[in-house]
Amino acid sequence: MGKERIRVYAWEFPVRLTHWLNVLSIVVLSVTGFYIGHPFSHAISSRQYIMGWMRFIHFTAAYLFLCSVIVRFYWAFVGNRYARWGALIPHTSRQWRDLVDAIKFYLFLSRKPPYAVGHTAFAGFVYLFIFLLYVWQIVSGFALYNLSAQTATSAALGGWLTGIMHLQTIRLYHHLGMYLLLAFAMAHIYIGWYLDSKERNGIMGSIFGGYKFVTGKEWE
Ligand code: HEM
Numbered sequence: 001m002g003k004e005r006i007r008v009y010a011w012e013f014p015v016r017l018t019h020w021l022n023v024l025s026i027v028v029l030s031v032t033g034f035y036i037g038h039p040f041s042h043a044i045s046s047r048q049y050i051m052g053w054m055r056f057i058h059f060t061a062a063y064l065f066l067c068s069v070i071v072r073f074y075w076a077f078v079g080n081r082y083a084r085w086g087a088l089i090p091h092t093s094r095q096w097r098d099l100v101d102a103i104k105f106y107l108f109l110s111r112k113p114p115y116a117v118g119h120t121a122f123a124g125f126v127y128l129f130i131f132l133l134y135v136w137q138i139v140s141g142f143a144l145y146n147l148s149a150q151t152a153t154s155a156a157l158g159g160w161l162t163g164i165m166h167l168q169t170i171r172l173y174h175h176l177g178m179y180l181l182l183a184f185a186m187a188h189i190y191i192g193w194y195l196d197s198k199e200r201n202g203i204m205g206s207i208f209g210g211y212k213f214v215t216g217k218e219w220e
């Protein structure tokens with residue numbers, strides 16, 4: 001209430017761009033992927049090419065997703081401190097303490113919301129897991145892709161996986177990866193909205209404009 005707030009540039013352009021490209025591609029990959037796994041509408045004439053289009057759109061979105069993930073990973077080496085691996089991997093005693101505090105808050109054991117200028121230690125840790133899930137979707141997806149269209153990219157990114165994992169297991173976990181991402185997305189949007197209403201630091205707007213509004217205490 002009436003507290004001075006500092007305007008901080010938290011999310012640089014590449015972080016915001018890749019966030020929204022990932023959201024867009026995940027939505028497209030989920031709709032088309034769901035159809036590939038469970039074709040709910042069938043062609044009734046030979047001129048209809050429903051599965052063909054679904055697969056084509058899935059693979060196009062897959063390449064977009066791949067490019068976006070590469071850019072984001074590159075940015076984790078060269079970006080600001082809120083974008084770096086260090087913000088995602090808990091490695092300081094302060095991060096571990098914050099992690100425990102945030103879990104207490106989400107379990108309603110504490111009323112103190114987890115303040116941070118960038119990601120909280122907890123959010124960073126969850127995003128690390130999400131990034132690993134991105135890698136899994138890419139590797140397993142290209143393993144499946146390599147069965148019907150062998151390219152240098154698909155062979156390098158996923159072709160080798162069929163040598164160490166049963167094909168149907170890859171399919172199953174590629175499919176389950178989608179549900180994990182969609183479940184995360186729901187919790188993610190809810191938590192973002194909830195934190196926004198508690199912290200009043202403009203977190204929801206920050207992923208569009210990059211700026212957060214933090215109190216002096218948080219900035220320290
Ligand atoms: C498929 C859906 C989504 C996925 C997989 C996803 C994933 C992520 C990831 C990985 C980050 C970390 C950003 C980074 O360091 O690169 C992030 C941040 C963020 N996302 Fe999303 N996101 C999704 C949808 C959304 C939507 C629809 C909104 C808002 C309406 C949103 C709001 C935010 C905000 C505010 C942040 C930054 C704040 C924070 O540190 O928690 N996201 N998201």
Ligand code: HEM
Nearest residue numbers: 026029030033034036037062137138141142144145175178
């Ligand atoms: C967030 C990312 C992704 C999601 C949510 C997703 C989702 C899905 C789903 C649900 C299926 C159906 C699986 C089944 O039950 O048979 C599927 C199939 C497939 N996906 Fe993905 N996928 C993603 C990324 C990728 C990527 C990066 C590639 C790389 C090329 C890819 C390539 C494939 C291929 C080749 C198939 C099998 C197509 C066929 O049998 O005709 N996917 N995907």
